[in-house]
Amino acid sequence: MGKDTKRKSQLKNLGIKKRTSSSYSEKQTDSSSEEEGDLMFQLPGDIDFTSKEVLDTLNELMSFCKQNSNTKCLSVLLYMSLRHFSVSYRDADKFLDAIGAFKAETCHTHSDRLLNYGVDRFATDLRGGKRGDSFWDSFPDIEHDARQFSIEACTRKNASFTVAEPAKFVDEKFFEVTGLTKNDSGFIRSTQSLRLDLKAWGITYTNNRSRPYFLGREKPEVVLHREQVINYFLSREQFYFHVSDGNDPKWLIPTVPEPVVLLCHDESTFRSNEISHKRWIAEGHEPFFVK
DSSP states (O other), X not given: OOOOOHHHHHHHHHHHHHHHHHHHHHHHHHHHHHXXXXXXXXXXXXXXXXXXXXXXXXXXXXXXXXXXXXXXXXXXXXXXXXXXXXOOHHHHHHHHHHTTOOOHHHHHXXXXXXXXXXXHHHGGGOOXXXXXXXXXXXXXXXXXXXXXXXXXXXXXXXXXXXXXXXXXHHHHHHHHHHOOOOOSSSOSSOHHHHHXXXXXXXXXXXXXXXXXXXXXXXXXXXXXXXXXXXXXXXXXXXXXXXXOOSSXXXXXXXXXXXOBOOOOOOGXXXXXXXXXXXXXXXXXXXXXXXX
C-alpha cells in the first residue's frame, strides 16, 4: 500500500482532533449537567422580600458595598432602577434611607447630571467608597477586644445579644484610647459595619434550635415518665462514672464489670422562659441548648 498523501494525513489528524474535542465536550457537558442538577436541588424556597429581615440584609450588603465601591454610583443605580419600575419618589426615598444609601433628592440630582451630561460629567465627582486604611487597620487592639467581647456575649444562655452591644463597646474603647470627647449620640462604628465584622469573626445570626422547658406546666403523664426515667438511672448508680459530693469532689469509679458513661446537659440548660427563633452564634463557642 502506498504512503498517505499530505492531504490524507491532514484529514486523519483533523479526525483525531475532532474526536478528542468531542470527548472533552461530552465530559464538560456531563459535568455541567451534574452541576445544574445540584443547583436544582439547592434552589431556595419562596423569599418574602418585604420582610424586615430582608431589609436588614440589604442594609448589611449596602454597608459592604460602600466599603469596597462607590456610594454615589450604588445609590444612583438603585434610585434609577426603582424609578424605572414606577416606584414612587417617596417610597424610593424611604427605601434608600432604610438601607443607608443617599437620599432620593441627592440621587435625583446626580441622575439628572448623568442623563443630561453623560457619564464623564457624572464621574467627575466620585465621592464615597473606601479610601486609605480601614478603622481596624488603625485600631487593631480594639478589634481584638471587640471580638472577644462579642464571643463571650454570644455564649450567654439567653439570646439577648444584639449588634448594639459591640457597637457601644467599640465606641467606649475608641474614646478611651484616643482621649477624645464624644459629641453626638451615634457610634464611632455603625451597627451595619459591626454586622459585617461579626460575620468576619465567625459569628453568624442563625436559627436557634433550642426548645423551651416549661417547668410546672407539663401534663401528668409527662411528669410520671420523667420520674420513671430518673428513678431508673438512680437505681443503676453503680454503673456510672460520677463525682462525689462535698468541698473536695472526686471521681467515683463504677463497681461493675461493664461501666456506662452518661452524656447529658447540665441542669442550667433546663429553664422556663421564652426563646428567640434566631440568635447570634460564635462558631466553636456555642452555649448549651435545650434540645
